[in-house]
Amino acid sequence: xxxxxxxxxxxxxxxxxxxxxxxxxxxxxxxxxxxxxxxxxxxxxxxxxxxxxxxxxxxxxxxxxxxxxxxxxxxxxxxxxxxxxxxxxxxxxxxxxxxxxxxxxxxxxxxxxxxxxxxxxxxxxxxxxxxxxxxxxxxxxxxxxxxxxxxxxxxxxxxxxxxxxxxxxxxxxxxxxxxxxxxxxxxxxxxxxxxxxxxxxxxxxxxxxxxxxxxxxxxxxxxxxxxxxxxxxxxxxxxxxxxxxxxxxxxxxxxxxxxxxx
Numbered sequence: 001x002x003x004x005x006x007x008x009x010x011x012x013x014x015x016x017x018x019x020x021x022x023x024x025x026x027x028x029x030x031x032x033x034x035x036x037x038x039x040x041x042x043x044x045x046x047x048x049x050x051x052x053x054x055x056x057x058x059x060x061x062x063x064x065x066x067x068x069x070x071x072x073x074x075x076x077x078x079x080x081x082x083x084x085x086x087x088x089x090x091x092x093x094x095x096x097x098x099x100x101x102x103x104x105x106x107x108x109x110x111x112x113x114x115x116x117x118x119x120x121x122x123x124x125x126x127x128x129x130x131x132x133x134x135x136x137x138x139x140x141x142x143x144x145x146x147x148x149x150x151x152x153x154x155x156x157x158x159x160x161x162x163x164x165x166x167x168x169x170x171x172x173x174x175x176x177x178x179x180x181x182x183x184x185x186x187x188x189x190x191x192x193x194x195x196x197x198x199x200x201x202x203x204x205x206x207x208x209x210x211x212x213x214x215x216x217x218x219x220x221x222x223x224x225x226x227x228x229x230x231x232x233x234x235x236x237x238x239x240x241x242x243x244x245x246x247x248x249x250x251x252x253x254x255x256x257x258x259x260x261x262x
Contacts, residue, residue, distance in 0.1 A: 150193050
């Protein structure tokens with residue numbers, strides 16, 4: 001581990017029906033040649049843990065349920081400790097097609113005309129070049145709301161503010177890995193707002209995604225409504241903390257010297 005500069009972090013909770021197929025796809029030469037895989041098993045009660053061990057990928061199994069965000073944050077710490085330069089986070093349920101990995105990696109490693117690389121690359125369902133993806137009425141309302149909140153707060157238009165398919169630079173992962181810098185419950189549009197306000201560079205690229213066919217989504221039932229209300233107030237709190245309280249106002253200016261803090 002650690003010989004490659006890209007780590008794929010995959011949170012998993014009771015994903016035995018899908019994770020084997022996803023890992024098999026990630027083992028194809030075009031992916032395996034550029035990336036290592038880390039599965040964050042969030043105290044699954046099914047065979048998720050055993051299936052990952054059988055395929056000999058890096059595995060962290062939580063002794064109790066940390067939640068989606070908690071698993072990601074622990075994964076960022078793992079990546080920083082093992083000196084990975086880039087991280088891509090993707091779901092274990094098969095919704096995120098592995099063909100997105102090279103696209104995100106290329107975007108992360110490509111500098112603009114000023115020599116700057118993005119800190120966060122979002123795999124978007126709703127930009128030109130993305131595959132069609134069905135969205136419920138409730139989610140359409142959430143997307144409209146969060147897009148406009150981010151636009152008003154930062155001046156930047158983000159078409160898919162809730163995508164879980166993301167690529168991160170080392171410095172973005174380093175920032176997230178530190179105490180109180182990352183939402184351990186619902187790290188979505190609030191984190192994009194935070195990073196943009198702090199001066200981190202965020203870009204979107206078209207993504208190929210599929211509808212979930214197995215398992216249970218963390219946004220099933222009444223959860224989307226609870227999520228939307230919570231996220232609305234979380235975004236407002238993020239704006240207040242950064243714009244009014246000036247929390248970590250210069251964080252986006254950090255470069256490689258930030259590594260000295262670990």
